Structure formats: C-alpha cells, structure tokens
Amino acid sequence: MTTVIEVEGVSKQFKIHHERSQTLKERLLHPKSGSTEVFHALSDMNFEVSSGETVGIVGHNGSGKSTLLKCICGVLQPTSGQIRLRGSLAALLELGAGFQTELSGRDNVYLYGAMLGFSRKRVDGIFDDIVDFSEIEHFIDTQVKFYSSGMYVRLAFAVAVNVDPDILVVDEVLAVGDERFQAKCTDRIRTFQEEGRSILLVTHQADQVRSLCDRAIVLDGGLMVANGPVQESLRIFREHLLEDAVELDRTGLRAEISIDSVTTPSGSFDVRSGAGIHLDVNMTSHLAYSGNFMMEIFTRGGLLISRSDAQGSPVNLKPGPNRVGIDLAQIPLLDGVYDVNVGIVDHHGTVIAWREQAASIQVTYNGREGGIVELGASVSQ
Amino acid sequence: MNNESSTGVERRSLDDAPVRVVSARVNLGTRLRNLLSRRELLTSLISSDIRIKYKGSALGLFWSMLSPALTLGIYDLVFSVITKNGYPDFALYLFSGLVVWNMFFNSVISATGVIVDRAGLVKKVSFPREILPLANVGAAVIYFFIQLGVLCLFLLVLGHSPAWSFLWILPISFAALYLLAASVSIVMSAITVYMRDMRHLMEVLLQLWFWLSPVVYSYENTISLRLHAHGIAWVYFLNPITLIIMTFQRIFYVSTNVNSTQIPHPVLHILPSWPMSTYFYLNASLLGLMAIIFLISLTIFGRLEGNFESEL
Numbered sequence: 001m002t003t004v005i006e007v008e009g010v011s012k013q014f015k016i017h018h019e020r021s022q023t024l025k026e027r028l029l030h031p032k033s034g035s036t037e038v039f040h041a042l043s044d045m046n047f048e049v050s051s052g053e054t055v056g057i058v059g060h061n062g063s064g065k066s067t068l069l070k071c072i073c074g075v076l077q078p079t080s081g082q083i084r085l086r087g088s089l090a091a092l093l094e095l096g097a098g099f100q101t102e103l104s105g106r107d108n109v110y111l112y113g114a115m116l117g118f119s120r121k122r123v124d125g126i127f128d129d130i131v132d133f134s135e136i137e138h139f140i141d142t143q144v145k146f147y148s149s150g151m152y153v154r155l156a157f158a159v160a161v162n163v164d165p166d167i168l169v170v171d172e173v174l175a176v177g178d179e180r181f182q183a184k185c186t187d188r189i190r191t192f193q194e195e196g197r198s199i200l201l202v203t204h205q206a207d208q209v210r211s212l213c214d215r216a217i218v219l220d221g222g223l224m225v226a227n228g229p230v231q232e233s234l235r236i237f238r239e240h241l242l243e244d245a246v247e248l249d250r251t252g253l254r255a256e257i258s259i260d261s262v263t264t265p266s267g268s269f270d271v272r273s274g275a276g277i278h279l280d281v282n283m284t285s286h287l288a289y290s291g292n293f294m295m296e297i298f299t300r301g302g303l304l305i306s307r308s309d310a311q312g313s314p315v316n317l318k319p320g321p322n323r324v325g326i327d328l329a330q331i332p333l334l335d336g337v338y339d340v341n342v343g344i345v346d347h348h349g350t351v352i353a354w355r356e357q358a359a360s361i362q363v364t365y366n367g368r369e370g371g372i373v374e375l376g377a378s379v380s381q
Numbered sequence: 382m383n384n385e386s387s388t389g390v391e392r393r394s395l396d397d398a399p400v401r402v403v404s405a406r407v408n409l410g411t412r413l414r415n416l417l418s419r420r421e422l423l424t425s426l427i428s429s430d431i432r433i434k435y436k437g438s439a440l441g442l443f444w445s446m447l448s449p450a451l452t453l454g455i456y457d458l459v460f461s462v463i464t465k466n467g468y469p470d471f472a473l474y475l476f477s478g479l480v481v482w483n484m485f486f487n488s489v490i491s492a493t494g495v496i497v498d499r500a501g502l503v504k505k506v507s508f509p510r511e512i513l514p515l516a517n518v519g520a521a522v523i524y525f526f527i528q529l530g531v532l533c534l535f536l537l538v539l540g541h542s543p544a545w546s547f548l549w550i551l552p553i554s555f556a557a558l559y560l561l562a563a564s565v566s567i568v569m570s571a572i573t574v575y576m577r578d579m580r581h582l583m584e585v586l587l588q589l590w591f592w593l594s595p596v597v598y599s600y601e602n603t604i605s606l607r608l609h610a611h612g613i614a615w616v617y618f619l620n621p622i623t624l625i626i627m628t629f630q631r632i633f634y635v636s637t638n639v640n641s642t643q644i645p646h647p648v649l650h651i652l653p654s655w656p657m658s659t660y661f662y663l664n665a666s667l668l669g670l671m672a673i674i675f676l677i678s679l680t681i682f683g684r685l686e687g688n689f690e691s692e693l
Contacts, residue, residue, distance in 0.1 A: 014691050015688075015691070022575070022576065022577050022692075023576055023577050023578040024576040024578050024579065024582065025578055027576070070690065071403060072403070073507045074401075074403045074507035075503075075504065075505065075506065075507045075690060076690045077403065077404065077686075077687045078403065078404060081404070082402055082403065082404035083402070083403040083404070084400050084401070084402050084403075085400065085401045085402075085403070086400050086401075089507075091506070091507065093505045093506070098502055098505070098506045100429055100433060102433045103429055103432065103433065107429060107432070110425060111425050111426070111429055114419075114421050114422040114425040114426075115422060115425075115502075115506050115508055116506075117419065117422075117508070119421055120421060120425075
C-alpha cells in the first residue's frame with residue numbers, strides 16, 4: 001500500500017503579538033512597543049496515512065487539529081519538519097472559502113475547481129454531476145451573492161467531492177446543511193472509501209469517527225496522544241476531554257477475560273424514555289476471577305452521562321462462559337442513541353477487561369423537554 | 382464511464398505520483414514549478430477579475446479606457462496647448478509612454494492589497510500565493526493590449542507610421558516591463574500583509590515614480606544637459622521603466638527607421654540619439670536584470686508568506 005501522507009517531525013510555532021502594530025506609521029512612531037510570546041501549536045508530529053485509509057483527527061478546541069490540517073493542505077507552513085503528499089488533494093477547510101460572490105455559480109465552479117488544482121477540462125467533464133449533487137440547477141447562473149447559506153455550502157461540497165481527488169481533507173464541515181444533505185455527504189464519503197481513496201476527517205463528534213474512520217489520531221495541546229484503532233483512540237480522547245472524571249488505569253488488561261457481546265432478552269435495544277431495559281453481558285473467562293463490574297453510558301457526541309461505581313458491583317467469574325445481567329430500571333434520557341461501554345475492574349480500579357460501545361441504546365421520547373435528560377421539573381408559585 | 386476508468390488508472394498508479402512537500406523552506410526551482418503547474422488558476426483568476434470589474438455595466442471594457450483617455454486629454458491640453466512645449470504630435474508621444482506606465486501602475490496599485498483583501502481565501506485554500514498578485518498583473522496586461530490596440534488606431538487615424546525596423550525590440554521591452562511589474566507587485570502584496578498602510582504609501586510613491594519617468598516630458602531636452610554637466614546622467618536610468626518608456630516612444634512616436642541621428646529629423650531630439658543596436662543591448666540587459674529581480678522577488682515572497690496565516 002502506498003503512503004499518501006507522510007508527516008515527519010512537524011512542529012508549528014506561532015508568535016503571539018501583544019498590541020502589535022500593523023502599520024508602518026506605528027512601527028516608526030513606536031519601534032519597541034508590544035511584546036511577543038511563542039505559542040507551540042504543534043510539537044513533533046509523526047504519522048502516516050496510506051492510500052485507502054480513512055483517518056479521524058479528534059481533539060478539543062485548541063488542541064492543534066486545525067493547524068495540523070492546514071499544514072497538510074499547505075495553507076500553513078510548518079516551522080520545522082515536513083509533510084510529503086502523493087496524489088491530488090481536495091480540502092474542505094471552510095466550504096465556499098474560494099467563492100467570488102460577484103460571479104455566477106457556474107463561474108465559481110470552474111474557479112473553485114482551478115483553486116483546488118483541477119483543470120478546466122476535468123471540471124467540464126463533471127460539471128453536470130456537480131450541479132446534480134448540489135441540487136441548485138435553477139440557480140447555477142445566478143450570482144453567488146444571492147445564494148442562501150445552504151446553497152452556498154452544497155455547491156462547494158459538490159465541487160470538492162466531484163473533482164475526483166486522491167486525498168480528501170474534511171474539517172468539521174459535515175455538520176452543515178439539512179439532515180438529508182448530511183446523509184448524502186456521508187454516503188459520498190463512503191463511496192470514496194470504497195473507491196480506495198484516502199480521507200482525513202477532523203471532527204468533534206465521536207460517532208462520526210466511529211462510523212467512518214479506520215483509525216483515529218488524538219491531539220491534546222499540540223501533542224499527539226494517540227494514534228491507533230478508533231475505539232482505543234476515542235477512549236483516550238474521552239479521558240483527555242473529561243479531565244475531572246477519574247481516569248481509568250488501563251495498563252492491566254488481561255487476555256484471559258473477554259467480553260463477547262451485550263444482548264437484551266427481546267433482542268431490541270429500543271426503549272421509551274422513562275422505561276427500563278435489561279442487558280445481558282456475555283463474557284468468556286479462562287480463569288476464576290473476582291472483581292467489580294463497571295458500565296459507562298455516553299452520548300453520541302462523546303459526553304459521559306454515567307459511569308457506575310467501580311467498587312459497588314462485585315462479580316465473580318468462573319472459567320468458561322459467564323453472563324452478567326444489568327437492570328436499568330428507568331432511563332430518563334431524551335431522544336437519541338446512547339453508547340454503553342462495559343468492563344471488569346479489579347479492587348484497585350484497574351481495568352481487567354473492557355468493551356467499548358458494547359451496545360447502543362435507542363431512546364425515544366414524546367415529551368417536551370430538550371437536552372439529554374428528563375428531570376420532570378414542576379413549577380409552583 | 383470513460384471518466385471513471387481513466388481516474389481509476391490514475392489511482393492505481395499513485396505509486397509514481399509526484400510527491401509534493403510542505404515545509405518551511407521551499408526552494409526557488411520548486412516555487413517556479415508550482416507556479417507553472419497552476420497556469421490554469423492564473424487564467425481563471427484573471428478572467429474572473431475582469432468580469433467582476435465590469436459586471437453589470439453594458440459598456441464593459443469601454444470604462445477601462447475612459448480614465449486613460451481622460452488622462453491623455455488633460456496632459457495633452459496642459460503641456461501642448463497651455464504651456465506650449467512645442468513637441469510635434471505630443472498626444473502620440475504621451476500615449477506611447479502612458480501605455481507603458483498604465484500597465485505598471487495598474488499592476489502595482491491593484492496587487493498591493495490583494496493578499497489582505499483575499500484573506501479568507503489565503504487562510505483556507507492552498508495554492509501558490511504569488512498567483513494572486515500575478516493575476517492582477519495579468520489583468521493589467523490585458524488592458525495594456527487593449528490600449529495598444531487603441532494606440533495603433535490612433536496611428537492609423539493620424540497617418541503616422543511606427544518605426545517598423547525597431548518593432549522587433551518591442552517584445553523584449555515588454556517582457557522586461559512584465560517582469561518589473563510582476564516583481565514589484567509580488568513584493569508589495571507580501572509587505573502589505575505586515576504593514577497595512579503600504580497602500581497609501583504606494584499611491585504616493587507611484588506618483589513620484591511617474592514624474593521621475595519621461596512620460597509627459599522628454600528627458601533629452603530637459604534634465605539631460607544638467608545631469609550631463611555633473612557627469613551623473615546614468616542616475617536617471619536607474620529607474621528601470623525609463624528605458625522601456627523610451628523604447629516604446631522610439632517605436633511608436635518616431636516614425637523614422639534610420640539607425641542614427643545623422644539624418645536630421647524634426648522629433649528625434651526629444652529622444653536619446655541611440656542607434657538600434659543600443660536600444661537592443663540596453664533592453665536585453667534590462668530583461669536579464671529583471672529576470673534576476675523577479676527571482677529575488679519570489680524568494681522574498683517565500684520568506685514572508687510563512688506567517689501570512691497568522692498575520693491576516
């Protein structure tokens with residue numbers, strides 16, 4: 001397999017100017033005003049992306065993921081180190097950034113295509129596909145300044161994905177457009193994967209990484225803290241995100257115990273808000289072990305809703321298949337899909353066995369509260 | 382279907398695809414290669430630049446001619462009619478020089494702020510940034526050729542023929558002009574990112590530059606004698622655009638094909654009395670010098686562009 005992106009020892013430092021003069025006049029009048037501070041946005045990044053791979057980059061705000069992406073796209077130059085790219089690259093850093101609002105949609109398609117590095121002939125060949133995908137046939141000859149923001153974004157996305165790049169770089173842009181268009185974009189990304197192209201996806205949303213990526217890289221404070229399988233990386237991402245939550249010691253994983261599946265008696269994970277659900281956790285153990293059972297519930301956005309007490313639920317495993325039942329008497333959550341992680345910890349809280357996203361519970365809610373949990377507030381005066 | 386299969390072939394041969402390197406230092410050869418590989422973007426930007434400027438105006442390019450025409454008329458009125466400088470066909474002399482000056486002026490004045498104005502693009506889309514100022518130069522080149530066309534019409538109406546035997550020097554002179562305009566535009570566009578008031582300074586500097594160039598007056602019969610008296614006539618020629626303007630004037634204004642000044646000509650005293658070979662050698666050396674300056678300007682731009690993203 002060919003390596004399409006090679007990031008070698010890339011660091012990026014920004015000088016932050018305090019009250020920096022931006023004119024010649026001010027520089028002449030106050031030659032020594034303002035102080036400068038060096039900010040390390042990226043420190044010694046090293047990783048590779050092979051052709052056909054989809055890699056997610058996750059990290060919270062300020063972790064350096066956008067800086068990294070800009071370096072890869074060539075918008076920013078790294079302070080040291082280098083990035084080697086093979087094949088054509090289309091970047092969606094901000095949809096429609098290259099549009100000239102005075103020109104028609106048609107002219108902009110060609111201009112944007114040229115900006116992404118694709119020839120006029122190539123854009124000619126796919127022009128109809130672009131218009132089709134963007135669903136703005138009637139307005140293609142209208143000046144872009146009269147477009148709605150949705151039309152604007154759809155056209156930009158349509159150009160970028162139709163110009164047939166070898167590498168597609170996407171930065172949080174899938175959160176735009178209505179739900180139907182989002183689904184269309186996700187579909188297109190899957191087609192890209194099937195065609196063996198490489199995709200680099202930056203996102204906050206853990207479920208997007210989980211559903212689309214083969215591998216995930218986690219950045220924190222300009223450092224790469226994880227680069228590996230999605231589940232493993234997301235796990236680390238959460239722990240970095242939830243600094244106040246107790247960090248689980250995961251150095252003690254043991255191969256003898258594996259969590260095979262989580263099932264429900266009815267086979268369905270759908271539940272009405274306020275109702276209960278029973279989960280069966282099926283495990284295989286090669287030794288007798290007594291520890292504590294542990295469970296976490298996350299939102300799809302990666303927010304921890306609940307983590308059970310590591311000391312509160314002892315289980316005794318015997319060699320062979322084991323089954324542990326969990327009763328969630330009442331789920332006060334609102335509409336959405338919630339991921340359940342289960343595991344076994346020893347008496348010191350060290351994780352012995354773990355399964356990420358062992359089950360996903362689909363909650364339906366008919367009430368009128370918004371958010372993630374129903375508190376059933378009643379107001380009196 | 383055909384399209385799909387051809388791209389499929391391309392993806393399979395990704396092993397041989399050229400490797401692009403993003404790093405702090407990109408050498409000059411790579412910069413030039415990157416620029417050349419994006420010619421198509423350059424033409425797209427030039428055409429969109431021109432289209433945006435004249436969108437919604439029925440007369441289109443006519444407006445771009447109005448301002449130079451007015452300048453020409455005013456200078457002709459002031460210098461020829463009011464102050465009676467006595468140059469024969471002064472409007473033609475003016476026009477030949479203004480064509481050159483307008484090309485230089487339009488390039489630099491529009492390119493100076495272009496990176497700042499297109500910050501949204503520069504921060505989000507990757508392409509060789511020099512293309513932005515070069516697109517402004519390209520648009521100025523288009524106007525240049527339109528004005529050159531008008532100048533030719535002018536010659537036809539006046540029944541005045543250009544110096545045909547000198548015509549072959551024109552491309553050399555134009556190439557030097559292009560490289561000069563491109564170099565100044567590229568450097569100024571990058572400096573403006575760091576010093577935003579460069580635009581205002583540039584307007585003043587260009588005015589000064591204009592009066593240092595022999596467009597509305599003749600070097601030969603004004604300051605030449607005084608400079609010669611001090612032995613510093615060469616100082617005037619440090620201004621690179623001077624030679625280009627003189628070459629254009631020699632070709633379009635002085636219709637005589639004679640190689641030297643032996644044969645008296647009523648307008649020859651307005652221009653230096655150089656033979657054709659001098660015009661050629663001077664223009665060829667200027668072109669060589671401008672090529673070096675162009676490479677230096679690309680290097681300066683490369684050094685400055687590293688911080689564009691954080692300065693914009």
